[in-house]
Amino acid sequence: MGTETGKRTRPWRLVALGAIGWGLFTAVVLHVVSSRNPVYDTLSSYTVTDRGEGMLAASVLSLAIGSLAVLGALQVAGVPLSRTTRLLLALWALGLAAAAIFPASYPEAPDPVSGEIHLYACLVAFCSLPGAAISLLEPLKGRPERVALVRAIRLTAGAFALFALSFVFVRLTEAGMEPFPEVSAAFPIGVMQRLLLVADVVLLLTLLSLAARLESAFDGRREFGRVAVQAGHAAGVQEHHVVVRGEVAGPFDQRGGHFAGVHRVEHDPLGAPEEA
Known part of the structure; x- marks a missing residue:
């Protein structure tokens, strides 16, 4: 009899889906209860809010836990993970955790050291996840699962480019340079950052699906070998x-x-x- 599809990765996938889902749910609730403007306010600004204080950190930490579970699912499934892939996925999760532990600095709650750590932790995280996915392209060359991964990488890269542009426009606007206030209004940083977050979640779920599909394929090969040996003895x-x-x-x-x-x-x- 064949092995049950996704049996080994199922616990990891359940943890990943539960943690990622809870993180997204918490973020949605935070947006509902907070008086912040999701169009122009970044997610980091929700650390200083009238309602829902602490929910942002809980959401980001939950996403970090789910990301580590995705790494575990890929490992258990037998996906060929290089040292670079493991390191980048770990940096993505650690970057999220550091960003949650060290909030951004705002005039209402100034903390320059924490703000700097938060800024660079976010930068490391947002660069590491697509980098980890890109490092999987060569081992998956020739496999049909590679197509979905390429699409998710392109989505994340496009969202990251839009967010980076909006971030630069905001900085130039704060410096009083013209005509960047109008350009910044056309590319609101709040919207761009949330698009990037959605793209990152899509990429994570694509990696999770990749683990399940490749486990099934590898189990099929092992099953073929087992049946072949049994039939060979006969x-x-x-x-x-x-x-x-x-x-x-x-x-x-x-x-x-x-x-x-x-x-x-x-x-x-x-x-x-x-x-x-």
């Missing part, structure tokens, strides 16, 4: 024999009574059992 083929030009067209050809896609079976002297 046909007089021993474990120290090798299958030549085998194709995963089907585990066993009932009509022909031989392996589907197998050209011939040869003896492997290196795999023969030793005689006393």
Whole structure:
């Protein structure tokens, strides 16, 4: 019997979906109860709010936990993760956690040191997640799952570019340079940042889906190998024999009574059992 699809990654996927979902739910509630303007106010400004204080940190920390669970799902699924991929996914999660622990500095609650840490933590996080996804493209070359990942990367890259432009426009407006106030109004930083957050969540969910789909594919290969060995014993083929030009067209050809896609079976002297 075949293995159940996604059985090993299921706990990781449930934790990831639960944590990411809770983080998004908390963020939505915060936007509802707070008097901040979501069009022009950044998410960081919600650390200083009349209602919902502390909800932003809880939301971001929940997203960080969900991101680590995504990394766990990819690892358990057997997805080929390089050291760079693991490091970048970890930096994304750690950047989110640092941004939650060290809030931005505002005149209502000035803390320059915390503000600097918050700024660079956000920068590291927003750059690390797409970088981790890009590092997966080469190992997934030729696989159909790569298409969805490329689309999610493009979405995140576009959203990041828009947010970066809006951030620069705000800085130039604060410096009193013309005509950037009008340009900044056309690219409101609050909207651009929320688009980036949505794109990052889409990328995370794409990675999570990738883990489930690749686990199923890898399990199919292992199942084929197991059935082939069992059928080989029944046909007089021993474990120290090798299958030549085998194709995963089907585990066993009932009509022909031989392996589907197998050209011939040869003896492997290196795999023969030793005689006393």
